[in-house]
Amino acid sequence: MSNRTTNLLVPVLAVVLGLLVGAIIMWVSGYDAIAGYAALWDGIFGDLYRVGETIRQITPYILAGLAVAFAFRAGLFNIGVEGQLIVGWFAAAYVGVAVELPKVIHLPLAILAAAAAGALWGFIPGLLKAKFHVHEVIVTIMMNYIALHVVNALIEVVTGGSERTERIFPSASLRSPFLEALTDYSRLHYGIIVALIMVVVMWFILDKTTTGFELKSVGFNQHASQYAGMKVDRNIILAMVISGAFAGIGGAMEALGTFEYVSSKGGFTGIGFDGIAVALLGMNTPIGVVLGATLFGSLKYGALNMPNAANIPVEIVGIVTAIIIYFVAASYVIRLLIERAARKKEAK
Amino acid sequence: MAKRKFGLGLSLLLASSTLLAACGEEETPEVAGDTGDEPTEEEVFSVAMVTDVGGIDDKSFNQSAWEGIQRFGEDNNLEQGDGGFDYLQSASDADYNTNLNNLIRRGFDLVFGIGFLMEGAVAEIAQQQPEAQLAIIDAVVEEPNVASVLFKEQEGAFLAGVAAALMTETGKVGFVGGMEIPVIERFEAGFRAGVEAANPDVEVDVQYTGAFDKAELGKTTANRMYSAGADIIFHAAGATGNGVFTEAKERKEQDPDANVWVIGVDADQYDQGAVGDTNVTLTSVLKRVDNAVYDISTMAMNGEFPGGETIVYGLEDEGVALADSRGAITEDVLAQIEEFKQQIVAGEITVPETVE
Numbered sequence: 006m007s008n009r010t011t012n013l014l015v016p017v018l019a020v021v022l023g024l025l026v027g028a029i030i031m032w033v034s035g036y037d038a039i040a041g042y043a044a045l046w047d048g049i050f051g052d053l054y055r056v057g058e059t060i061r062q063i064t065p066y067i068l069a070g071l072a073v074a075f076a077f078r079a080g081l082f083n084i085g086v087e088g089q090l091i092v093g094w095f096a097a098a099y100v101g102v103a104v105e106l107p108k109v110i111h112l113p114l115a116i117l118a119a120a121a122a123g124a125l126w127g128f129i130p131g132l133l134k135a136k137f138h139v140h141e142v143i144v145t146i147m148m149n150y151i152a153l154h155v156v157n158a159l160i161e162v163v164t165g166g167s168e169r170t171e172r173i174f175p176s177a178s179l180r181s182p183f184l185e186a187l188t189d190y191s192r193l194h195y196g197i198i199v200a201l202i203m204v205v206v207m208w209f210i211l212d213k214t215t216t217g218f219e220l221k222s223v224g225f226n227q228h229a230s231q232y233a234g235m236k237v238d239r240n241i242i243l244a245m246v247i248s249g250a251f252a253g254i255g256g257a258m259e260a261l262g263t264f265e266y267v268s269s270k271g272g273f274t275g276i277g278f279d280g281i282a283v284a285l286l287g288m289n290t291p292i293g294v295v296l297g298a299t300l301f302g303s304l305k306y307g308a309l310n311m312p313n314a315a316n317i318p319v320e321i322v323g324i325v326t327a328i329i330i331y332f333v334a335a336s337y338v339i340r341l342l343i344e345r346a347a348r349k350k351e352a353k
Numbered sequence: 354m355a356k357r358k359f360g361l362g363l364s365l366l367l368a369s370s371t372l373l374a375a376c377g378e379e380e381t382p383e384v385a386g387d388t389g390d391e392p393t394e395e396e397v398f399s400v401a402m403v404t405d406v407g408g409i410d411d412k413s414f415n416q417s418a419w420e421g422i423q424r425f426g427e428d429n430n431l432e433q434g435d436g437g438f439d440y441l442q443s444a445s446d447a448d449y450n451t452n453l454n455n456l457i458r459r460g461f462d463l464v465f466g467i468g469f470l471m472e473g474a475v476a477e478i479a480q481q482q483p484e485a486q487l488a489i490i491d492a493v494v495e496e497p498n499v500a501s502v503l504f505k506e507q508e509g510a511f512l513a514g515v516a517a518a519l520m521t522e523t524g525k526v527g528f529v530g531g532m533e534i535p536v537i538e539r540f541e542a543g544f545r546a547g548v549e550a551a552n553p554d555v556e557v558d559v560q561y562t563g564a565f566d567k568a569e570l571g572k573t574t575a576n577r578m579y580s581a582g583a584d585i586i587f588h589a590a591g592a593t594g595n596g597v598f599t600e601a602k603e604r605k606e607q608d609p610d611a612n613v614w615v616i617g618v619d620a621d622q623y624d625q626g627a628v629g630d631t632n633v634t635l636t637s638v639l640k641r642v643d644n645a646v647y648d649i650s651t652m653a654m655n656g657e658f659p660g661g662e663t664i665v666y667g668l669e670d671e672g673v674a675l676a677d678s679r680g681a682i683t684e685d686v687l688a689q690i691e692e693f694k695q696q697i698v699a700g701e702i703t704v705p706e707t708v709e
Contacts, residue, residue, distance in 0.1 A: 054454070058451055062447070154563070157563070161533075168532065168533065168534050169472075169473065190481045192450060259447075263447060264446075264447075264473065266473060268446070268470075268473070269532060269533070269534070271406075271531070271532050271563060271564035271565055271566065271567075272564050272566070272567065274445065275445065306451070309441075309444075309448055309451050309452065309455070310455065312441055312442065313441055313452070313455045313456075313459075316434075319408070319442050319444060323444075
């Protein structure tokens with residue numbers, strides 16, 4: 006089997022397998038799997054509105070995925086994307102309602118504020134890791150809870166006791182009447198462009214700058230990097246800060262695009278946690294993250310249509326989408342096995 | 354290199370799906386035409402609702418609303434599905450808009466947003482779809498095509514407070530809230546006022562869990578309260594409150610003589626509290642979301658949709674009430690509760706909406 010066919014075959018097989026197992030689960034539970042998948046397909050691509058909403062859903066996933074992937078490349082496991090995203094969401098919404106400025110200043114300012122808030126939330130675990138060797142997984146998980154409750158409290162403070170801020174001024178909004186009109190009033194906003202720019206930014210930092218080289222080097226081997234004269238501490242902090250900034254911008258997408266406000270949350274948004282899977286699906290590369298986010302976002306959004314059009318309960322839908330993602334993730338195992346088998350043949 | 358080719362493979366896959374999608378788009382006008390045909394079947398009135406993250410089996414708020422819609426459907430010979438009645442459940446707050454839109458696009462004549470959390474989404478959709486008729490429970494959306502429904506939760510909770518204050522043996526009662534939002538604060542304020550009015554010496558332990566869908570949090574909170582000496586806990590926490598019941602039931606199972614009680618919320622939660630032959634449910638503060646949903650649906654069906662108006666249901670019109678205690682509350686206490694109720698209905702007592 007040539008390398009090219011394997012490369013095409015593996016992901017296709019994985020998706021087909023995932024769909025099959027998902028179908029079996031629907032059938033066993035007494036639901037029409039074909040109608041279910043038709044609804045899923047329709048929910049993603051059915052009409053312009055849905056396409057717009059799907060892209061909207063993909064946007065924060067790209068940024069959450071980038072955040073996880075970036076830290077991962079520097080050998081750090083940033084589980085705190087969720088928290089960084091929440092503080093970014095708040096910061097952007099706050100800037101959006103607190104001042105009114107010309108759009109050219111206001112919008113970038115709001116996004117920068119979100120990036121700064123996320124960066125700060127990444128800086129703390131980075132600092133603790135670099136200076137005191139506190140494991141970043143523990144710190145970032147805890148920082149998630151701190152973010153959730155601090156933001157809930159801050160919303161109360163800035164709104165004077167309410168649980169939701171006012172809508173942001175239009176000058177800070179990412180929404181676009183043009184995109185909305187194009188997609189039949191979906192909430193599609195310019196955030197997708199911001200997200201794609203960030204994909205390029207991540208690629209540029211990692212592959213085109215000395216800093217990126219150092220970050221990756223630290224990720225491969227801290228001791229060797231230190232021996233080579235790199236400042237490992239500085240790089241760890243920097244990686245977490247940049248990672249946090251990506252996550253913060255992800256929050257800004259929700260604050261300035263999807264919702265245009267921030268409200269008290271009873272629990273995590275889940276975007277940050279899904280970001281881990283997005284990054285790993287995308288093998289921690291910028292392009293891979295876009296693909297992973299596309300898969301995640303499409304399934305997440307399309308799945309909403311399954312109870313709507315095919316009467317399949319949300320619980321079953323959750324299982325089916327999870328299985329599809331699971332098989333795509335497991336496709337790397339399939340690939341590994343095929344490659345290993347091929348290598349053995351060559352050795353003989 | 355291998356990575357890049359894999360990426361290429363995936364992007365080809367995606368590209369092909371986009372192309373296929375583009376083919377599908379041509380059908381869209383037809384679909385739009387279908388919804389346009391709606392007025393031809395004039396006699397049929399259809400209604401649907403979107404739940405918040407709780408779901409229609411939350412044994413509380415969303416469930417009550419769904420029961421109202423089902424009852425409306427049965428009484429008007431509707432079937433579940435298009436052109437009849439239906440619901441959609443939201444998995445996160447980003448889903449509200451889509452779910453509301455989905456139902457409107459399926460041609461439902463009236464779509465309910467259940468719960469305060471959907472305020473923003475309902476407002477937005479109402480502006481985008483000025484032709485649609487929407488209603489929201491527990492929040493006010495000032496749009497001409499939205500009917501807002503509020504409840505005087507504080508009045509029902511007041512009676513629960515009276516019951517708790519008069520029934521407690523330890524002199525300590527608890528309140529477990531979900532998120533600190535106005536609706537829940539009305540429950541708290543009413544409960545506190547009721548306790549205060551019936552017996553000022555009784556202490557009220559108030560705790561907010563910050564979530565409506567975390568039973569485990571409800572359980573730990575209840576555990577702490579019972580351990581600290583409270584014997585009656587009133588919960589206004591949706592599915593989180595199910596954990597309060599679990600804790601009370603576990604205590605009752607271990608020790609049948611344990612003096613633990615729960616006051617349920619929204620729906621009659623008597624079934625929730627069953628432990629063998631006994632029951633830990635003292636009573637429930639009924640919030641007749643079902644009646645409200647039924648009312649508004651009926652009005653809309655008769656062409657009297659109260660768009661742009663805010664309708665408030667209280668003790669007076671049985672929008673809120675105490676559930677049958679099935680003997681858990683003694684006769685003389687029931688008599689006192691009735692007295693307070695009459696005073697509230699007569700306007701002699703005004704129950705505060707917020708905690709001072």
